[in-house]
Amino acid sequence: MPRPLVATIDIAALRHNLGVAKRCAPNSKVLAVVKANAYGHGLERSMRGFADADGLGLIEVDNAARLRQLGWQKRIVLLEGFFDASDLQAIVEHQIETVVHCMEQLEMLENAQLNGRINVHLKINSGMNRLGFLPSVCKAIYQRLRAIPAVRDISFITHFANAEDANNARVSLAQQVQRFNAAIEGLPGDRCLSNSAADLMHPECAADWVRPGVMLYGGTPADTTAEKFGLRPAMTLRSEIIGIQHIVVGDAVGYGSSFVADKAMTIGIVACGYADGYPRHAPSGTPIVVDGIKTRIVGRVSMDMITVDLTSIASARVGSKVVLWGQDLPIDEVANAAGTVGYELMCAIAPRVQIAERDDLEQTNHSI
Numbered sequence: 423m424p425r426p427l428v429a430t431i432d433i434a435a436l437r438h439n440l441g442v443a444k445r446c447a448p449n450s451k452v453l454a455v456v457k458a459n460a461y462g463h464g465l466e467r468s469m470r471g472f473a474d475a476d477g478l479g480l481i482e483v484d485n486a487a488r489l490r491q492l493g494w495q496k497r498i499v500l501l502e503g504f505f506d507a508s509d510l511q512a513i514v515e516h517q518i519e520t521v522v523h524c525m526e527q528l529e530m531l532e533n534a535q536l537n538g539r540i541n542v543h544l545k546i547n548s549g550m551n552r553l554g555f556l557p558s559v560c561k562a563i564y565q566r567l568r569a570i571p572a573v574r575d576i577s578f579i580t581h582f583a584n585a586e587d588a589n590n591a592r593v594s595l596a597q598q599v600q601r602f603n604a605a606i607e608g609l610p611g612d613r614c615l616s617n618s619a620a621d622l623m624h625p626e627c628a629a630d631w632v633r634p635g636v637m638l639y640g641g642t643p644a645d646t647t648a649e650k651f652g653l654r655p656a657m658t659l660r661s662e663i664i665g666i667q668h669i670v671v672g673d674a675v676g677y678g679s680s681f682v683a684d685k686a687m688t689i690g691i692v693a694c695g696y697a698d699g700y701p702r703h704a705p706s707g708t709p710i711v712v713d714g715i716k717t718r719i720v721g722r723v724s725m726d727m728i729t730v731d732l733t734s735i736a737s738a739r740v741g742s743k744v745v746l747w748g749q750d751l752p753i754d755e756v757a758n759a760a761g762t763v764g765y766e767l768m769c770a771i772a773p774r775v776q777i778a779e780r781d782d783l784e785q786t787n788h789s790i
């Protein structure tokens with residue numbers, strides 16, 4: 423028997439969530455973001471779930487090439503561009519599109535001898551101050567790109583710092599939109615601004631393209647729950663109770679004995695720990711579901727195990743089903759309790775976790 427810890431990826435949910443992204447931006451094309459192994463969901467699996475997307479965005483050129491080998495024929499965009507001039511060969515060969523966000527990348531492109539043409543996305547720093555050219559130099563950068571014979575289409579992209587908090591006092595959404603538009607006023611080329619939060623909450627920012635990530639996996643980028651946005655969890659992490667302890671008042675649980683019982687308690691041991699991607703910093707009280715009933719973790723998360731409160735779950739025994747997140751327990755609820763975001767939990771799923779796959783559409787077809 424393999425260990426009972428399994429992450430089930432729901433392809434129908436990926437498809438459904440892409441539908442939500444499209445309905446939020448009905449006149450835009452969708453570049454589905456599949457970086458970080460598709461936020462932990464698997465590149466190939468997500469490629470199938472996002473078959474109706476207009477393009478895929480990710481970070482590494484070798485993963486972009488892999489998407490081509492897997493049969494993806496639409497756009498692929500390297501969201502951070504290339505890291506070395508030697509990447510350009512593969513970019514041309516596999517018809518991958520690249521962001522250009524800094525002078526060094528521009529110079530590598532200018533100096534390269536390419537045996538084909540590529541599409542580039544000029545990245546504009548509109549206030550995030552992470553990647554991109556300042557608005558004041560964008561027109562000059564555009565002219566230099568335009569002068570490179572190997573450059574075919576030039577598009578424009580920027581990234582929001584606060585799309586889920588549009589009126590942020592330091593950098594507002596409107597400010598970023600205004601700087602972006604001013605930087606490239608009058609230049610031809612597709613525009614792409616929106617991440618998930620902007621796609622869901624600011625349809626006015628949907629330009630030629632939107633660029634959603636976390637929403638496609640059923641995570642929420644905002645305080646609003648994913649369910650309220652009509653999103654479905656694409657990853658459910660399940661395990662089982664593998665041991666039970668009955669403790670009395672004053673007994674402590676786990677490393678550091680940080681949790682001390684104030685009454686007689688039943689403690690369940692769950693096969694899942696921080697080496698599986700469960701956050702070690704999740705405190706006592708973090709929600710977890712056993713036998714369909716919501717309870718809490720108690721004590722410190724170990725490498726391979728979590729201890730949970732089974733006191734009020736009479737049915738619980740070794741073999742009881744546990745949901746760590748996903749169906750019946752939103753990943754964002756667990757993330758909030760652990761002081762992080764659903765994004766981090768999804769993409770931290772460790773290689774040793776077994777992956778299962780379901781696709782409601784196929785299952786329905788089979789039963790007909």
Ligand SMILES: *Cc1c(COP(=O)(O)O)cnc(C)c1O
Nearest residue numbers: 455501581617618633634635636
């Ligand atoms: C990760 C990323 C996205 C997607 O962001 P979400 O908040 O997950 O929707 C979009 N654009 C860029 C450049 C990114 O790096």
